[in-house]
Amino acid sequence: MRASEDDLRAMMIAGLDGDAAIYAALLSALVPLLRAFYRRRMTGAQDDIEDLVQETLIAVHTRRATYDRDRAFTAWLFAVARYKMIDHFRRSKNHCPIEGLEDILVAEGFEDSTNARMDMNRLLGDLPPKQARAIRHTRIEGLSVAEAAEHAGIGESDVKVSVHRGLKTLAARIMGERR
Amino acid sequence: MKTDALIRSLAENVKAVPRYAVGRRLAIGLVGGGVISLVAIMLSLGIRPDLLLAMQGFSFWVKWTYTISLGIGAIIVTARLARPDAGRLRHLWLLAVPVALLALLGVAEMSRTPPGDWLAMWLGRSWRDCPRNVLLLSMPIFVGLLWAYRHFAPTNLRAAGAGAGLAAGAFGAAVYCIHCPEVSAIFVLTWYTLGIALATALGALIGPRVMRW
DSSP states (O other): OOOOHHHHHHHHHHHHTTOHHHHHHHHHHHHHHHHHHHHHHOOOOHHHHHHHHHHHHHHHHHTGGGOOTTSOHHHHHHHHHHHHHHHHHHHHTOOOOOTTHHHHHOSHHHHHHHHHHHHHHHHHHTSOHHHHHHHIIIIISOOOHHHHHHHHTSOHHHHHHHHHHHHHHHHHHHHHHHO | OHHHHHHHHHHHSOOOOOTTHHHHHHHHHHHHHHHHHHHHHHHTTOOOTTHHHHTTSHHHHHHHHHHHHHHHHHHHHHHHHTSTTOOOOTTGGGGHHHHHHHHHHHHHHHHTSOGGGHHHHHHTTTTTTHHHHHHHHHHHHHHHHHHHHTTOOOSOHHHHHHHHHHHHHHHHHHHHTTTOOOOOHHHIIIIIHHHHHHHHHHHHHHHHHHSOO
């Protein structure tokens, strides 16, 4: 289950006050957020993305004093992540044409989508765990069906069927909520 | 997995961070650099002999009010730019207020002076040295601010460099006041401001190089 802005912020503040256990939990909770952030923005190899995630975690740690406790945590986090990504492009001299650069540079869009994802988590929470996990792996975190199958320890067709059934249930439920 | 190991090692070393860590660090850099500037001016240019008398006069306080208010404004901007999510700086125009007030005062002074004396009033006796001295005295403060920035997370490095340069220039100029005997507002407006602007430009120039993280 992914943590909300409020949870993350409370964890960050506990970490700033010196609580190592909560701080470790915070860093772990940031990993999927950061992976998704970079995966949406660059077409690099898996290794590149994991490198960036780790670099960002280190930056979050060493620069944590610059987080203002009175302001949004995710805005701070994604500002750090964005800087690390731009720095990565500059260092690797990877001059690939980027379409919609403005969208990449604007954090607000990602925050909205993060909030959307938090709603998503609520919906997924109501599904059977296998379906929820399959949807999260393939549709949100961007794993391939094969990777998702490996992660969950089930067959590929099982993943496909789970995604299909889960999405159908969700669609029905959302239609129901609207009505 | 490697990322898990990284998280474990990062979380091993969690010192509590005080609430105003950014401000505290900037203050240490500023005061540390300022003390070095003070020592430097005492050892090289010297304090003006009539400093205590001058401190009872109007023009000395005009100079200090101008430079210190500019410095305080710049340090606030610099503290803001130390955070990655600094956002838009909406109140930047406030930095122009001291300059505008000094310009008004300069016009008032000129209107009370015969036009034949304007050039002497503008150039004073030290216009050639003033901008350079301000720039040199700002350097220790600039280095102090850069030291503070080593643990910050600026994302607009050029602006952060310019802000630090402006703060250093303004406080360097405030230090220079204890030596400089000039009295006219248009002198300060031109030559002090030129020195401060040079420090700002220097900061903007090297900020992107030295503030990367």
